[in-house]
Structure formats: C-alpha cells, structure tokens
Amino acid sequence: MNIKNIFKVLPFCVLLFSACAEEELTLPVASVEVSKTIYGINESVVFNFIGEAQQVSIFTGDKAHDYDLFESGGNTGFVVNKGTFSYSYKQPGTYKVVVVASNYSEGAGNMLKDTTSVTIRVVDEDVTIKALSCPRVLYDEIAAESMNDTDWLVRLPQKILFRGQQAAIPSTQRLAITLASDSTLLLIDGVKFNATTSYQLNNPLTLSLTAHAGNVMDYTLYMLRLPEFAVFKIADVDGVLTRSEFNYDKMTMTVTLPAGTDKTNLVPEFALSQGQEVFVNDMLITSAVSVIDFSSPVVFRIRNTYPDKPHLIADTEVTVSVL
Amino acid sequence: MKKIIFKWSLLIIFPLLIIGCSDFLNEEPLASSSKENYYRTPYQLQEALNGVYDILQSNLYNNCEWIFGEACGDDVLGNDEYSANQIAELVNFRFNTSNTWILNRYTVNFRGINRANQVIANVNKVKLSSNDYGNYTRVREILGQAKFLRAMFYFNLVKTYGGVPIRPETETIDNLVIPRSTKEEVYAYIEKDLREAAIMLQPKYTDGNLGKAGRGSVVGLLMKVLMYQATPGVKSDKWSELVGLGDYFITGKTLTLGEILKFDENYTEDWESLRKRLWFKPADISASTDPVETTNTELGAIANQYGVEYTGIYGDILNYWEIFTQKGEFYRGSVFEVMFRESADGTTGDQNEGTGIIQDLYATRMWTSPTLFDVIKNDPRVSQVIARHGTSTPDGERVDAVENRYVCLKWYTPKRERPLYEDDYAKNRRVMRYSEVLLMYAEGLNEIGRGSDALIQLNKVKNAANKITSIATLYTSGGYGYMRDQIWAERRLELCHEWDRFFDIVRQGRAAKIFRAFASESATTHKRGQYFVEGVNEVFPIPQTEIDLSNGVITQNPGY
DSSP states (O other), X not given: OOHHHXXXXXXXXXXXXXXXXXXXXXXXXXXXXXXOSEEETTOOEEEEEOSBOSEEXXXXXXXXXXXXXXXXXXXXXXXXXXXXXXXXXXXXXXXXEEEEEEEEOGXXXXXXXXXXXXXXXXXXXXXXXXXXXXXXXXXXXXXXXXXXXXXXXXXXXXXXXXXXXXXXXXXXXXXXXXXXXXXXXXXXXXXXXXXXXXXXXXXOEEEEEEOXXXXXXXXXXXXXXXXXXXXXXXXXXXXXXXXXXXXXXXXXXXXOOOTTOOTTSBOEEEEOOTTEEEEETTEEOOTTTOOBOOSSOEEEEEEXXXXXXXXXXXEEEEEXXXX | OHHHHHHHHHHHHHHHHXXXXXXXXXXXXXXXXXXXXXXXXXXXXXXHHHHHHHHHHSXXXXXXXXXXXXITSSSEEXXXXXXXXXXXXXXXXXXXXXXXXXXXXXXXHHHHHHHHHHHHHHGGGOOOSSOOHHHHHHHHHHHHHHHHHHHHHHHHHHHHXXXXXXXXXXXXGGGOXXXXXXXXXXXXXXXXXXXXXXXXXOSOXXXXXXXXXXXXXXXXXXXXXXHHHSOTTSOOHHHHHHHHHXXXXXXXXXXXXXXXXXXXXXXXXOHHHHHHHTTOOOGGGOOTTSOOOOTTSBOOOOGGGOOSSOBXXXXXXXXXXXXXXXXXXXXXXXXXXXXXXOOSSOOTTOSSSOTTHHHHIIIIIEEEOXXXXXXXXXXXXXXXXEEETTSBOTTSOBOOSSTTOEEEGGGOOOGGGOOSSTTOOOOOEEEEEHHHHHHHHHHHHHHTTOHHHHHHHHHHXXXXXXXXXXXXXOOOOOOHHHHHHHHHHXXXXXXXXXXXXXXXXXXXXXXXXXXXXXXXXXXXOOOTTTTOOTTTTTSOOOOHHHHHHTTTSSOOOTTO
C-alpha cells in the first residue's frame, strides 16, 4: 500500500474508532435551588436543579417520599423534568428533601449517583374560619355572616313555619364550623369545640383558634333574632300574621277593618322588643303616632340592632295589607 | 477519447436537466387549499365547523369527559382506582403535574378552540353568491355555533384548571406563548361568546340539522356558566342573571336581543357594527321584506321547544332508561347532544363514532358507588338507572358485572341497538337535558329568595320521575338551606352518571366534605377521596409540559 492510500484510509479509521469508543461515565453533580426554605400549607415549592446529571429524582421527605425509607420502606421519589419540579406540603412540619442525580451507561449496566439535600420547613399559621352555621335549626341550616375581621353574626328566626306547624326556635343550637386548616385547634369559650354540642347563643361566644405554628386568633359569634311585632293593631283590630315557609325575614300581615273605613289615614299601634325600630320607606315610624296610607300594602322594615354593636343588625320585612 | 466525449456530454446535459426542472418546480399549482383561500364559500365554512364538532366526537375528548367529570366524583367506583395507572392517580388525587390525562384534557380542548378560532377568524373571507337574506343567515348560524363550541371548550378548561391562556383567533409564530388569563377573564370571554351565539341561532335544529347547537343549547350552557361563577349562599348578579334566563327559557318571559347581550353595559361598538360582525344582513342593503333586528327585538321563544316528560322525537312515550338510548336521542328533554354514528364499514380503530367507550364504562369499568346507592334506592328512578349484578336490565338482559356491584344503565346499550361491530357503539351523549335547566333555574330562584318558585321548578323534575312508579311524593317547602339541599339531592339523582358530578360538587363548595365521607364509606375498601386536599384539588394543575415549554410564562396553580 502506498503512502497515498494510507492517508485516504486514515481519516475513516479515526472516525470509526472514535464512534465505537464507549463514553466514559462521568460523576453527576447534585445541586438544587429553592427560593426560600419556609413555606405555608399547600404553597408551591419550586425546586430548580442546577447540577449536572442524566436523570434527577427528588424525594420530598413527606409520607411515602422519604429517602431514608427508599430501600427499606419502598418510598419513592419524583422524576424531575427539564430541571424543574414543583410540590406542596399538606401538613406542617420539617422535611428533609433529597435530590438524587444519576448518570448511567447504556443499558444502565453501570450507574453513578450523587445526592444533596435541602431542609424545607412548612408552617401552618392559618387561623381562618371559612364557614360557620347552625346546621340543625329545626330542619334547616342557617349560615352565619362574617361582619368584620373578628365578628360573626347568625340571625335566627323566632319561629319557623314547617308543614303547617309553627315551631319555636330555641337559642341553643349546634354549630358547624369549617376552618381553613385541619391542624388548627378550636376552643369555644375555652372548651374544645364539639360538633354535637348545643351552644347557648343568647350570649356572645368566643371562638379561639390556635394554629399549628402557635399563633392565636379570637373571633366572636353573636346571635340576633329576626325581629317581629309583638303586637300590631290598627283601630283596635289585631293584625293576623302569616309566615313564609321559605324566607324567615319576610312575613305578611292582614288587618281586616270594617267596610267603608278610610284606609288613607290610619295610625298603627305596635309593640317591639327593646332596641328595635320600624321604618316605612326608610322613615322611622312611631307607634300610635305615625299616619300611614294603607290603600295599598305597606312594607314595614323592623330592625334589630345588637346593643353597642351598630354593625350587627337583623332586618325583617312585614308587608301589611288592610282589608 | 470516448471517455472525454462522455464526460462532456454529461456536463452539458446535467445543467439542462436542472434548468428544466427548476421551471417545473416554480409552476403555480392549478388548485390547492390553504388557510388563505379555503373559506370562500358557506359550504367550506360549514366543513370547517364540522371539524370543530369532530372534536366532541373524538375518543380523546370523551375519555377526558368521563375521567374528570365522573370517575373523579363520588357516584362511581371503578377498576382504575385499584390499579397503578394514570387514571388511578387522578381519581385518587395522587397525581403529579405530568399526568397524561391532565395534559390530554388541556390539549384536546385547546385543539377544539383552535378549530373554532379558524372558523371565527376566517368568516369574513366568505363570498356570498347573492345578497339574499338566507345566505347571511346561513353564515351567521355557522359562526354562532363556532362561538358556542369555543365557549364550551373554554368552560371545560376553566372549571378544570382555573384561568387559562385565551388564544388569539389568528395565531402567529411570534406569539405562541401567552400567559394565563384570570378565571374571571376567561368566564367573561365565554359569556360574550354565548350571549352573541344566543342571538345568532335558531331556537332548535331538527330533521337534517339534528345535533347542531341551537339557542336552547346556548342559553342552557350560559345558565350553567353563570351558576359556576356564583357561590351558593352569596348574593351575586350572576344568580339574578341566571334566573332572568330561566324566566325566558322555562316560563317564556320575553327577552330582547339587547338584554341578553347586555348591550348597553358590555359594548362600545355601535349596534349596526355588531350586526355586521355577527353576519346579520347589513341594514343599508336590506330589502323591504328583510327583518332588521334592533336591540329591542324580542328573542324568539324556546320555552315551547322542550319538556320534562320522556317523549321521543316522534312523540312516542319512552321509559326513563330509554331516554339515554338511541331510541331516546333528541327526545323532548334533550337540550344538547354529541352525535355519534355507527361506522359504515365497521372497521376497528375508528376514533369518531362513539366506539366502545360507553360500552366499556357499562360493562367493565365503573359501578354505582354505595353512597349513591343509598340515596337512589328509594327513588322511583332506581330500577331505570342502576341494576345489580345477576339481575336483569329493563329490557331483560342478564347483568354480568362483578358480584354485589350495580351497573349504570345510562351507559347501557340495549340488545336491539347493539351494533354490528363491537367498536361501533354509536349512542349519542346527552350533554345537557331540560331537567338540568329546570334544576339550575330552581337553584337560582332559591338563591335570590324566590323559594316558592324554586319549589315549583324542582317538583317538575320530581313529578316526571314519580310517574315511573306512580308515586306522589314531592319536595316540600322550607328555608334557603333546606331548599338548596333538596335541589342538590335532586341534581344528584336526576343527573347521576352523566359525567358532571365532580365539577358539580366542586362548584357547590362541598367537594372536600363529600370526599371525606366518601373515603370512609363502609361498604367498600377504597380510600378514594382520602387524599383530596381542600383548597388545592378543586382545580387540577396546568400540565407540566405547558409550564416547561413556556419557560415560566404560564404559571402553575397554587399547591402544585
């Protein structure tokens, strides 16, 4: 073979050998970044892998994903795609997150790995009440309303018309309370909340929430009765009240006067519980004083305001028709 | 010498060949279809619209519908939850953001949106053969259906993922990655489409046009979209608007074009521009006999188009179970259906004719959960909705399932409708029925303090069911919470196994509570629902690939 031919063949040989040579397995580098180490419940934790590896998995450190139990307890990790993995923790606690970086030969005959860990602390400071209600007011559930940062108000009817019967509603009721966090402890007037206990609502209840992180928040539950006329009469004729089966804050009343009565200038007499007021068209009405035109039905709005708490009100509408 | 002549000959001939070819290659094709020239006729636009409907018929779309709407809910138990597959991860709420079905649902709905966008973006390329009013109507109705379908795809997405990117109607290579819109923005977009579609479509399509979405379908979906935006127990204009639409749909109260569009509130464009955009015939070329709609024009009634009774398309009386069979397709209570047709040749692998999904669900995949059984066992519909293993279907076929399990008869294909080829189960899917419209209306009425009216609507549904066994028990009067619970109970009974339960309990705000109870139901050993995380799992994560491909422009939902 002359020299010329050797030079022709040489490049191909170099290419051939370089293609066939098995790549040397390099040691992977496990390295991960998180933007912070303290998170809230269900807050997304984003892990950015910044090492070098063919495959990366993350053991998040919570139940079923604990690296220490990888071999002995069958715990598993999550495979990381494109270097980013997001996760959230459902329970407060401190979690050891282990990142496993692996390089392997073709057919996984040989594998090298490197691990690193980061500690994530998950705190639960949530002391939010999501919903509060009286779940068994006769047959119905009546929701309380959040009035400001601390005060809740439930408006209970005095009576409920159900299947033809008018049942009086007691002020002692069970409570249904939904908290934002399952880890939060709830005390009512210093005693652990019980869903089957009936609570006396005539006096305000203190709902004390202690989060897993230790912070405490107190709320107050107030109860107001939907107001009604204790007495309502026109020209010494008593009104006949009809309750709505659907809307406890809307009632109708009829007053039957002698035929020929002038309905345009009548003076109703009524009695209310202390602190309650009556309005017609937003004008304050005084019993036995205010003159009202009853030629068509008149809507009386009765307002019950909690003593010294002007933001806590309960209104009832009574539509009075004079026949 | 010969070799030299040969080489020279090759050198001369080769360039000639190349030159000759280049002319040929530069020749303009005599005919081709492209996005630029395709949408020239109403016929071509209709073809494009058929492509949008085609998504609804695909296996991928329907698999996503039952997996998310039904299998994730508490009305069924299935094979999958005990397996180690992607569906199992999903229904047990132990998935990660790379779950295949989470990506599938996202992808298939955006595929539908893309196809609908092509119709909507290209509608103005259509050239009419004449200024005949009917030509405008034809294009307008195609456009209206595309808007309805686009709204439906976005609705699927927003209730599954929360806010999603709103894709531009005309896509460009420079703008492929766009951020997520908020949930509220997506809902506003859906509402606009539906309100416009409502004024563009006929009340209901019949005969050769069966299956097209009419105004009834649009208004029904709009009511549902409003209901999903409102929160039970919280005052909202959405409840009032729902009731306004129910007054129109159910009781026949008049509604004008301006009112359903909320024209004064929502639009800055003038009325005539809107008419032109939506392919109403322009006023300046209208013939004296052509109608020229105004904002005060009344929307044609749809109240007389539907009924709660089980009456077939030909007026025949159906059993309750039959309204979910081929015999009951387009029965009087059907508001929107996805049409399937048996394959002409019965070849396997067909992706668009119903295939075996429904049969698979019925025969091998899912059964009635004990919690649903507990509430339906004393209802007149029980024998028409479920059947125990070893007993018979209503048409007398033995039920072969699993010991002690109850199959779901809404997925049953009766013997006489059994297809020739097993992959061709061609039973239409009922997407919305009149009874659901009644129940949405009832819920809205209760929310705005019209409990007595709500009871009337609620009992229409119950009364129809009572006729199955000739009983007279109706729902009764009560306060807000009592009425709401009755309506929700009836929703579960009437609409069970129609692939919507999961989303229904989420929007009611009680998914976590229901799943806690479901995980501990005594009759089974499953733990489904145990891993549902309140505040997180009400929506699913954006698929991981979308996050990755967007380089962080698309953000993940909280908790994932």
